[in-house]
Amino acid sequence: MGAQIAVVCGGGNIWRGRQGGKMDRVRADRMGMLATVMNAIALQDAFIAAGMDAVIMTAVPIQGVGQAYNRDEAIRHLENGKIVIFGAGTGSPYFTTDTTALLRAAEINADASLFAKNIDGVYTADPKKDPSAVKLDNITYDRIISERLGVIDLTAATFGLENKMTVLLFGLSDPENIVRAVSGENIGTLLTV
Numbered sequence: 001m002g003a004q005i006a007v008v009c010g011g012g013n014i015w016r017g018r019q020g021g022k023m024d025r026v027r028a029d030r031m032g033m034l035a036t037v038m039n040a041i042a043l044q045d046a047f048i049a050a051g052m053d054a055v056i057m058t059a060v061p062i063q064g065v066g067q068a069y070n071r072d073e074a075i076r077h078l079e080n081g082k083i084v085i086f087g088a089g090t091g092s093p094y095f096t097t098d099t100t101a102l103l104r105a106a107e108i109n110a111d112a113s114l115f116a117k118n119i120d121g122v123y124t125a126d127p128k129k130d131p132s133a134v135k136l137d138n139i140t141y142d143r144i145i146s147e148r149l150g151v152i153d154l155t156a157a158t159f160g161l162e163n164k165m166t167v168l169l170f171g172l173s174d175p176e177n178i179v180r181a182v183s184g185e186n187i188g189t190l191l192t193v
Contacts, residue, residue, distance in 0.1 A: 001179075001182055001183075003077060003085070003182050004079070004081075005077040005078075005177050006074065006078060006082045006083070006084040006085075006086065006099055006105075006110065007043065007083065007085045007086065008100050008101040008104055009034040009036045009037075009039040009040040009043060009085060009086065009087050009097075010036060010097040011032045011034075011038070011039060011097070011137045015183055022106075025057065025093065025094070026093040026104075026130070029093035029094060030093060032089070033059070033060060033087075033088040033089050033091070033093075034088070036087045036088055036097065037058055037060075037062060037066070037087040037088050038166075039087070040056045040058070040066065040085045040086070040087035041056065041065065041087075042084055044056050044085055044178070047083055047085075047089065052141070053079050053081065053083065054082060054083040054084075054085055055067065055082050055083070055084055056085045056086075056087055057069045057070070057074055057077075057084060057085070057086055057087070058086075058087045058091075059086070059087070059088040059089055059091030059092075059100075060088040060091050060156070062088070062108065063152055064091035065087075066085075066087060068079065069088075070076025071108065074086075074104075074107075075106055075108055075109075078108065084108075086100065086104050090103060095155065096153045096155070096156065098152040098153050098154040098155075098177060099153060099155045100116065101113060101156070101158060102156050102159050102160050102163070102165055102167070104146070105158065105165065106159075106163050106165065108149075109158075109188045112166070112168065112181075112182075113165060113166070113167045113168070114167075114168050114170070114178070114181050115152065115167055115168070115169040115170070116170060116171070116172035116177070116178065117151075117169055117170070117172065118138045118171070118172070118173075119151075119171055120133060120135065120170060120171030120173070120187075120188060121135045121137075121169060121170065121171070121187075121188045121189035122136045122149065122151045122169060122189040122191075123135050123136065124136065124185060126161075127171060130180045135184070135189065136189050137190065138189065138190045138192060139189055139190075139191055139192075140191075140192055141157045141158070141160050141161035141191060141192070141193060142161065144157045144191065145157050145158065147163070150190065151169065151176060151189075152167075152169070152191070156190065159192075160191065160193075161193060164193050165193075166190065166191065166192050166193075167190070167191040168181050168188055168189075168190055168191075169188050169189050169190075170188025170189075171188065177185040
């Protein structure tokens, strides 16, 4: 479709230590970063098997797995038609995949930030708990922050607000939603300033 693609991998599908007991937060977050690298390897393999060229860049250097993250090199890979997969988050504990995604998008001058989540958009309440919850087509970062909606973390919301970034948040339950999002179809919820 002519789009340059960069992906920030999460690690939510792999057990994180602090959920299993009283593990130190920093060590648990480091485990989470490693989980994102494992997911990046799996994603790279899937892209290559589908005939696409993909490279992994990690915020924590892991020799033999991928390249250490470098903004200029990431942009060169994108310009050369490669898919860039970012692993290991920001490389620092206490920062989520949401924050990493917006940070990397800002660094590589991305035209759009697409957040594929386990929910199809932002709702007025938790739709699993409140059957009267209504899906919103648009929401501002100010509202996300003031109402602590939790659809993205507060650090990411503040970063998005300060850098005037637009995010399309949509559900990944239908894999075609990525194509719909890139094509500009009205799906999910648009997060704006």
